[in-house]
Every structure is written in C-alpha cells, then in structure tokens.
Amino acid sequence: MESLEILKKKTNLLLDIAITLMVSGANTNRANTSINRFALVLGCRAFSMISHKTLVMTLTDNHTGETYTKVQNMPSYAINFTTISCISKASWKALENSWSFEQIEEEFKNIRSRKRYSRIQVLLAVSLAGAGFCNIFGGDYISMAVAMVSTFVGLFVLQEAHKKDYNMYFRVLLASFIASSVASLGVVYDIGDSPDLALATSILFLVPGVPLINSFTDLLDNNLLNGQVRFTSGLMIVMAIAMGLFGALLIFQ
Amino acid sequence: MTEFFKILEVAIWSGVAALGFGILFNIPKKAIFTVFFLGFIAGLIKFILLHLNTNIIVASFAGALTVGFLSMPLAHKIHQPPVVFSIPAVIPMIPGYFAYKTVLAVMNFTFIETESAKRGELINDIFSNGFTMFFILISLTIGVSFPLLLLRKTTVKNMSRKLED
Known part of the structure; x- marks a missing residue:
C-alpha cells in the first residue's frame, strides 16, 4: 500500500511538470522527453497522452510493477521560456546526479515561484x-x-x-x-x-x-x-x- | 557605403524586435544577448540577400535556417534549450506588411471597389500578397525547426546510452 502512495505522489508531480511545460509553450516532444527523464530518475516508466486541454498519464513502477493513472486538465496557456529552460536543465541535472523525489519537488517549486519580467x-x-x-x-x-x-x-x-x-x-x-x-x-x-x-x-x-x-x-x-x-x-x-x-x-x- | 549602414541599422532593429518578443515570452536573463544577436544575424542575412535581389521567401528561409543552425551550438554553450532563443529570433521576419496588404485588398474588394478592371487588380493583390505571406511563414517555421529536429537525434541517443549504464 505504501508503495502505491509514493507512486501517486510521483504521478502528481510528473503531471504538474508536464502541464507546466505545455502551458509555458513547449512542444509536445519536449514535454514527453522531460517527463521520461524525470520518470527514469524516479525509477518508473511514464506513458502519457498529451492534448491541448487535458493530460493523461500512467506511471509504472519498475520494481513492483504497480501502475497509477491520472487525468488532469490544463490551465490557460501563458508562454514562459524561463520555465521551459529551467525544467529542461533540472531534468539533465536530475539524471546526472540521480536526484531523489524530494529534490525534484523542491526544484520544481523554485522554478514555479520565479518572477516574470515586470x-x-x-x-x-x-x-x-x-x-x-x-x-x-x-x-x-x-x-x-x-x-x-x-x-x-x-x-x-x-x-x-x-x-x-x-x-x-x-x-x-x-x-x-x-x-x-x-x-x-x-x-x-x-x-x-x-x-x-x-x-x-x-x-x-x-x-x-x-x-x-x-x-x-x-x-x-x-x-x-x-x-x-x-x-x-x-x-x-x-x-x-x-x-x-x-x-x-x-x-x- | 550608405547602403551598408542602412542594412546594418535594419539588422540592429531586427535584433531589438527579437529581444522585445523574447521579453514578452519571458526568456531567461542569460539568453537576452543571444536573442538579440540571433535576431541581428537573421536580419543581416535576410537584408543582404534582399539587397542582392534574392526573392523574399528565399531570403527569409536563409535567415531562419541560419538561426536554427546557430542556435544549436549556442544552446550547448549557455545551457539553454535552443527553442528559447530560436523562436524570438525569427519573429522579426514575420511578413506583417504582406498580411496588411492582403487584408487591405480583401476589404477594398468586398466593400469599396465596383469597377471590374480594378477588382481584377485587387484579386491579383490578394493572391500575390497572400501567398507570399503564407510561404514566408512556412519557410520561417521549417527553417527554424528543421535544424532542431536534426539535433534531437543526438540528445535522445545520449539519453538511451545513460539508460544502459
């Protein structure tokens, strides 16, 4: 049961990241690649269906084989290239240094709180x-x-x-x-x-x-x-x- | 010589326009100079080619292609994904004046002109301006995204190699 809770949390985080990328103006391939990188770090495999207003994601745990699927709606689009750039960088760093779930969550929170130009x-x-x-x-x-x-x-x-x-x-x-x-x-x-x-x-x-x-x-x-x-x-x-x-x-x- | 300075000035304004759009898209502060530089280069290439009597569609394509190819090494150098500065850099080449002339001709054709000879001229305007606009838009998007698609192969390769480790 414990592992399913963790999987749920991971799915929520990955969904949020994918949605933020799409809304910020990334193309579909970039959203998919970033998600796959983060999923790799978290020891999972992600399969997602990305459309303009909704995102469906299934996350499979590599060890237990458990899966979790969630559907989430997207907010309105607001182009933000800083967000795209930061998430892309974070995904590389996460892969290189094998970040933990908490580290990714923390970094994502930081990226989101960055200010736009006035x-x-x-x-x-x-x-x-x-x-x-x-x-x-x-x-x-x-x-x-x-x-x-x-x-x-x-x-x-x-x-x-x-x-x-x-x-x-x-x-x-x-x-x-x-x-x-x-x-x-x-x-x-x-x-x-x-x-x-x-x-x-x-x-x-x-x-x-x-x-x-x-x-x-x-x-x-x-x-x-x-x-x-x-x-x-x-x-x-x-x-x-x-x-x-x-x-x-x-x-x- | 004055011709040269004229082209240089236009290229600088291209850079300024690219940067303005970059700010609108909230590019990272680190990318500001790169966006200006790429917009400048794109403008320089486009207007030099136009000066040599190249077709505007070809000139725009050459500018966009250069931006696409230059954005790859620059992306590695300042550690940003290439789209962040390649998209703002091609925006100054958007065929706004052709779009305007198309809309103007459509409006005159529909609401004002009644003489059939003039209406024929307006149809000519609508088609020549409209299609020039359309083809410039297509050549910009393809020019800028083609090099990025080529680059992608290598990044994916790196990733799967990582996977095997």
Missing part, C-alpha cells in the same frame, strides 16, 4: 519591438514612433483584457482593433512619411509565433493531432487580428 518592462520592450518592425519594413523615424505608441496602447489593452479574463480570441481582436485605430490616426492626420507602414506594424505584437512554430515542430514529429490543434489556435488568432484591423480600416478610411 509589466512595464514588457510594455517597453514590446513597444520598442514594434518600432523595430516599422524600421524593418522601411518606415522612417516618425512612423516608428507612431508604431511604438500604438503597440504600447494595444498591448496595454491586451493585458487589461487578460486581467478581466475575457475570451482569448476576443482579447486579441480588441487589442488589434485598438492598436490599429491608434495607428490609423497617423494615416488620417498624415504623420510621418509612411503612416501605412506604422499601421501595418502596429498589430504585429499579437502574431502567434509560438503556436505556429510549435505546430510545425509537432507536425514534423508526427504529433499530428497536437500540431493541428496548435495550427488552428494560431489561425484563430490570425483571424482575430485581421478582423480587428479590418474594423479599424473600415472606420478610418
């Missing part, structure tokens, strides 16, 4: 990225400033909508509409040499780069189902961005 840091960095985009497409400095301001406002709206827990695609639509509306003012009042470039770049901070790239790695890995799910989710975001831009163009042109 809101203002993110706002400033992404606004600068918006200005950079404008330059890449050939905009002049005034247009870059317009792109920067509209990105800032758009991202601010996105974060506020996130706090209010609106539907994900609605959030993107709203942010896209607001950002392109602000940039459209530049077109209306003819600010800078290339106001249309500022308009085109004001919404690029919403581009679903991580779901789309992960979708292709999943597809190439033959995780076809997850790949398709990610692609659809990315496509929905792209459509939401286009709809927002569409609305702003209709009003301002």
Whole structure:
C-alpha cells in the first residue's frame, strides 16, 4: 500500500511538470522527453497522452510493477521560456546526479515561484519591438514612433483584457482593433512619411509565433493531432487580428 | 557605403524586435544577448540577400535556417534549450506588411471597389500578397525547426546510452 502512495505522489508531480511545460509553450516532444527523464530518475516508466486541454498519464513502477493513472486538465496557456529552460536543465541535472523525489519537488517549486519580467518592462520592450518592425519594413523615424505608441496602447489593452479574463480570441481582436485605430490616426492626420507602414506594424505584437512554430515542430514529429490543434489556435488568432484591423480600416478610411 | 549602414541599422532593429518578443515570452536573463544577436544575424542575412535581389521567401528561409543552425551550438554553450532563443529570433521576419496588404485588398474588394478592371487588380493583390505571406511563414517555421529536429537525434541517443549504464 505504501508503495502505491509514493507512486501517486510521483504521478502528481510528473503531471504538474508536464502541464507546466505545455502551458509555458513547449512542444509536445519536449514535454514527453522531460517527463521520461524525470520518470527514469524516479525509477518508473511514464506513458502519457498529451492534448491541448487535458493530460493523461500512467506511471509504472519498475520494481513492483504497480501502475497509477491520472487525468488532469490544463490551465490557460501563458508562454514562459524561463520555465521551459529551467525544467529542461533540472531534468539533465536530475539524471546526472540521480536526484531523489524530494529534490525534484523542491526544484520544481523554485522554478514555479520565479518572477516574470515586470509589466512595464514588457510594455517597453514590446513597444520598442514594434518600432523595430516599422524600421524593418522601411518606415522612417516618425512612423516608428507612431508604431511604438500604438503597440504600447494595444498591448496595454491586451493585458487589461487578460486581467478581466475575457475570451482569448476576443482579447486579441480588441487589442488589434485598438492598436490599429491608434495607428490609423497617423494615416488620417498624415504623420510621418509612411503612416501605412506604422499601421501595418502596429498589430504585429499579437502574431502567434509560438503556436505556429510549435505546430510545425509537432507536425514534423508526427504529433499530428497536437500540431493541428496548435495550427488552428494560431489561425484563430490570425483571424482575430485581421478582423480587428479590418474594423479599424473600415472606420478610418 | 550608405547602403551598408542602412542594412546594418535594419539588422540592429531586427535584433531589438527579437529581444522585445523574447521579453514578452519571458526568456531567461542569460539568453537576452543571444536573442538579440540571433535576431541581428537573421536580419543581416535576410537584408543582404534582399539587397542582392534574392526573392523574399528565399531570403527569409536563409535567415531562419541560419538561426536554427546557430542556435544549436549556442544552446550547448549557455545551457539553454535552443527553442528559447530560436523562436524570438525569427519573429522579426514575420511578413506583417504582406498580411496588411492582403487584408487591405480583401476589404477594398468586398466593400469599396465596383469597377471590374480594378477588382481584377485587387484579386491579383490578394493572391500575390497572400501567398507570399503564407510561404514566408512556412519557410520561417521549417527553417527554424528543421535544424532542431536534426539535433534531437543526438540528445535522445545520449539519453538511451545513460539508460544502459
């Protein structure tokens, strides 16, 4: 009986790690590999079925042959590459130094409590990225400033909508509409040499780069189902961005 | 010479854009410089190729492929999984302007233009911009993930060797 309790605890920990990885934006293969590494350290074998919203895992103890299966739902996705990086590193260290269950649990707790960049840091960095985009497409400095301001406002709206827990695609639509509306003012009042470039770049901070790239790695890995799910989710975001831009163009042109 | 500085400036802004997205994705502090560097290199390669009149799809693919291959040794060097900096680094190459032109043409076609000759031009715009956008997106994703898939073989090999010990 004792050993089954331990197996339950191990399964819970591994499930939490896998879910954290998926939610942070790792591809399916990475989640599987990390889980297998940790399971190896804990003297078990793990078999899991990973989908977009649910994770099913069966853990088999190598010595007793006991198994334990659990299904868990995933929270909403929030991309966090620091978490992915730390868990990956921890899995290597665990394998090299044969960590105990408690050590892994402790390390995972530490990783989870790490702070993200502050809101203002993110706002400033992404606004600068918006200005950079404008330059890449050939905009002049005034247009870059317009792109920067509209990105800032758009991202601010996105974060506020996130706090209010609106539907994900609605959030993107709203942010896209607001950002392109602000940039459209530049077109209306003819600010800078290339106001249309500022308009085109004001919404690029919403581009679903991580779901789309992960979708292709999943597809190439033959995780076809997850790949398709990610692609659809990315496509929905792209459509939401286009709809927002569409609305702003209709009003301002 | 001014051409060269122009390309250099654009490449630097590519690095800045990559870094901005990196911060949005919460990359580790250690990876900040690497992300900037990879974004810079990708921009440099893409714009030099564009300057030499290469097709934009090919140029984007070359940039993404370079990021994918460079991210492998860099990943080993600073002990991070390669995805952490390869994804932010290719984001500046996303074909935003083509996407915008496609949406604009679709809108004009549906809501505004009634003259049939102009509508024909708009269909041309929709298809040329839309497909350019689509193929750039595909070449970016394949360019960046292909080297990572090649690398994976070796990591799995290391792991199974460990298993046998």
